[in-house]
Amino acid sequence: MLGRMFYIKFDSDLNVFAKYNANDWLENEYVFELSNIFEDEINNISKKNKQFDSEVILDRAIDFGGGIRSHRFILSQYLNFINNYISRELALELLGEDQRRLNSIYRIVNFYSLLSNKYMKIFQPFEMMIGNKSIKPFSNLKEKGLIDFIVQLSILETRVFLVKYRVNGRTYFMVIGGDFEDGDYDVIIPYLISHDIDDLNIKKVHITNPNVNFIGDTYLGESYTKKRMQRKQNDALMQYGYSYSFSGISDFIRKDEFNIINFEATFNITDYTPFLKKKDYLLYANSENNIGELKERGLNCICLANNHSLDYGEKSLLKTIHDFENSNFIVMGGGQNQYEANKILELDFKGKKLAIFNAYWKNRYYVDYEFYALHDRAGVNILNGVLFHQIEKYKKENLESLVMVFCHWGLDFKPVQKYQTYLAQRMINVGVDLIVGHGSHSIQYIDSYKNKNVIYGIGNGVFNSDGEYDIHHVLPYGLLVKLDMEKQEVKLYPICTNNLKTFWKPRFVSHEELCEVKEFLKENKLEEEKDELGHFFKIKL
Template sequence: MTIKVTENLGLNRVHPTTQKVSQFQVKDHQVTIINDTHNAELLAVKNFIKFAQNYPTKADVKKVFIAGRVINSRNDPYKAQLEVVNLLNSAGFEKYYLYGPEFDMVIPAAKQPAYGGYYTTPKQIVHTIAQALNQDLVIFIKADSHEDSIERVQATLKKELAYDSSAASRFAMTTGLQNHQAYTRCGVGRLLVILQCLQKIASGQLRLTAPVTIQNALLKDHSINKVGLKVGERYTVYDLVTLAIVFAAPDVLINLAEYSYGSNQKAFSGLKTFAKKLGLSADTVHNITGRPTRRAQKTYLADLEKIGDAFIKLPNEVLSLLSTQRRQLNGKLYQKKTQLFKTGKIIGSVFLDGREHAGLYFWLNQQGKHRVAFINSPHPAYVDCLVENVIDSGVTQRNETYPVTSLNLTNPIVNILADTYFGEDYTRKRQRRGIEDGLQKYGYAYSFNKIQSFFEAKHYNVLNFEAVFASGASPLDAVKPFVLDANADKTLAEFKRLGFNLAMLGNNHANDYGSTALVDTMAKFKQASMQTIGAGRNQLESRRVIELMYDGRRYAIFNGYWYRNPAYNLFNFYAKTDAAGVNCLDTMMATDIRRYKQLHPNAKVIVSAHWGTDYGEIHNGQRETAERLTLAGADLIIGHGPHRLQPIEYYGQTPVLYSIGNGVFNNSGSFKQLKVPPYAAIVRLDLSQNQLYWCPIYADNSVTFWQPSFVSDVDFEQIRAINPAHFETVKLDGEINAVVIPF
């Protein structure tokens, strides 16, 4: 419909604008959405901002504005988006949000307190609005529906806002983390199909070797999770049951259910009857597969616990089918995400959905068989971690008090150097090939010569130490591609000379020689008066936080390594309840950040994240982890691990430096072979102004002869352009080129 009030307010317009209005209730608050995603030329956007400013509301109603990119901005999109941001800064809205392409260019111009953040998906912006929903809202959306996904924001708000803003969406688990309000919007169809088949197998009504002829290929079902069963193909009951246990394939579940019950209609009716027999809540079965439907499905933790109890009653021989971890079909391998069975912690698992956001784990001890149910998991590794802790110690350790080391700084400067290793392992390999390098020719002091003045003794200096103090053979030599050892005496002598205060160990090399060497490495750093973070003698110690106090303000540094399956089940890298290892970004860190922010709401949380693939682009896993950490309260994320520069992006108001590349890391490098720009960056934080300085350096050792230096003015202009945002620049100390990033 066309809103006449715009004309009544006397506003200019390019042409009539179609606006969609909807109203709904969330937590006793009325939410009104006025969505104008018809025309987003600059004049239309400016008019709609005026319309929103003048829109009549009661005094206790918040106004929120969501702006998508300005279209038809000729040859200067930056200027058009900047004009909109400047208008929004002074428009008087409770919050405004920037959405989608081109608005990332002008993020530095957005001003607090009105600016609410930059987002790229409807779900992101809904999560953010849901967290702050405490009174009536009027949400104005202005964009062009043909340009990006902003067209779906209104529908997503209506569908998701009530759920996301309530306790229903929160994580819950049987042991220690009960939440009777929490539910997942998947049904239990998959679990009931599997359970019913296993019960029939146990009673002799079904044989694992019995043939099943595929009757339904689900041709009208476009799910990406179908495995491609074809009508007339023949499989055994074992084939289909174990595939259903491993992977949430709708074509497998439908054919298995129809075979077990006789027809689709009988299967659906039978599953509903089965759910009632188990005492499940009313909305757990609205289809056979358990996938979300138009009719809302709700599965509570208690529902899963009842299903788990039924599984436990199965004979061990039948229950053991839940231990199936992977299956192959038509040349494609399907496997579970959980890793606990591979390490011997559990005897089986089964999940509601393919993402493993809800499900059941089973384990065995002297007291018998046990089950634990969970829903709304943020990451498979998170549940693996909690369940492993329960099995090992009886508690999740989620709410245990992690150690905090607090330091008072008299100088506001904190310098951060990423991947740092003098390269003893690489040097030995070069020596065997007759290749000379900087360490052989000039020793340990050489590589820092051109950047050492950056790290003044009065500053707080931090590095990511990507090795371990050890020598000789490692237990990982045969299974891990790169195992890095370092000379403790020579390395520490150089670090002390340079004035480093903190070594971050949350990376993929700190445990290269096993837990004993890691503990010894931490002890040697302590003896050298350097603190460590990101690893510990046990999981709780690995979660240690360094808290910097300056001028009455708190800055907390968290450090960890992202979750990788081989690091968990092959290399045994992550710290456990009673075993040394590194801290994991994807398990307890979001919880730890959230708790820290609850205790210190005005503190700044800085995450040093070791993640990504060597010399690769930004990985989706990096973005997903950044999203979780930011929603938990991270104010700044500084990444490293890919050995190259990656662009600086934003999630909400949080700058995410996905990778600042190598520090002094004396490998041979693959910049030229992989056609990757040969740069890295050193980071400086000025706590007196809450500003970060991103200072590029030359990082290709084949060019620098293992001696990085700050880039020239000409190269700096090219390097800064990898970042979408138009940041201000300065020269530190009159000569070091730096991009300025407020945080």
């Protein structure tokens, strides 16, 4: 279960117009220890007892990480510091005894709403200097013209924030609190500016076959082919065209079943990319040829929550979504705003429901690149706060539904990371029944938590890079996933994805290759069977 989040939204006249889990907070008074400190300091400044450049010296230096340490601050830096960086443990030490001055939500919002503009720089969520080091408090919330300030009111019991923001030129205030993990608030707050947490964007589809198929990282390889042409090296796309690479696994993708892929490219409308010399791999694709091939193969749903969907900027992402949707594909994991990127796909087979969530893990590299959809900014869905709360809400309202997350995470050709395990446990704790991951370009182990299955990495589907399996000493295999909604089971079909061995045409594994995959997965005690497609491992849900 998630920590009990609450929020209250006020208009410019301080009237409540939306709330969530907030009645107790509205009806009672609480100790907001950080707010009390702010008010005391601001009152001293207004009475000219202190200046903004008054120096605050702590007994010991505080370690921010990344080599940033300091114990001397000017007053505005110190207030910003305790507002944005201190932990609960450090708060107890620095703040001393808990201040017992009680405040109502209404009184606190009123105080900050009347605060003179000359004090606003204390709360600006932009860059600040500590010594000669630059840090960016609330860097994910710095949307221009969106947030005026964000100030933390409390940290000792429940982390509580007050946000002043604008929509269509009008001023609003939001008080939001909870046991936020992993910086959840920096994703939840932008979402709440235009929506409520229980606004679920559900795409409902009735299917006539119980099988739902999932294919991992998929890209037909135009950008790699361009480099090979420059090297005068042949490849499958040059020699055989777009219909070749899927032909080795075409029997898996039946047109009477529902088929989903993670598509790792963008239909670029320009050669310009904001990430030239920043990202090692920039993947573009031809719209007409890709859509024609994926349509012909029987694909139904395109997932875009990955680290390549914005390689050529926001307009190219929007073109990609438009072109796919215009060709009757369902698109998940990316959108013109945060609400659209958070789309949930609900499949219904004779009353049995499967809810699929698609997201890309929170990677600081891509936070800085602004890949994630926030408020009305186009981008991909982030495996973070809003998603967890909406999974929990959906599951509570649909107890019989199977809830699955199809997520992009992990490091290229690396084993499962601790952060993946942390996220998997969070997802299962809020109601997820099955996790199928991709992103590392190689298979990762399969695990369970609270009797729920976590397939950490299914590797590549059709991904026409050169392949680096030998260099990284990992197995050159992927897994095709067939989920049977009627039997409540999953079949995993191993495929060989070594492009240099298959000439960019993945195929089902040989017996010798199957033994390698079995050895890799030996501790999972998976049932092995065989059907007309080939060998597979079976997991009961």
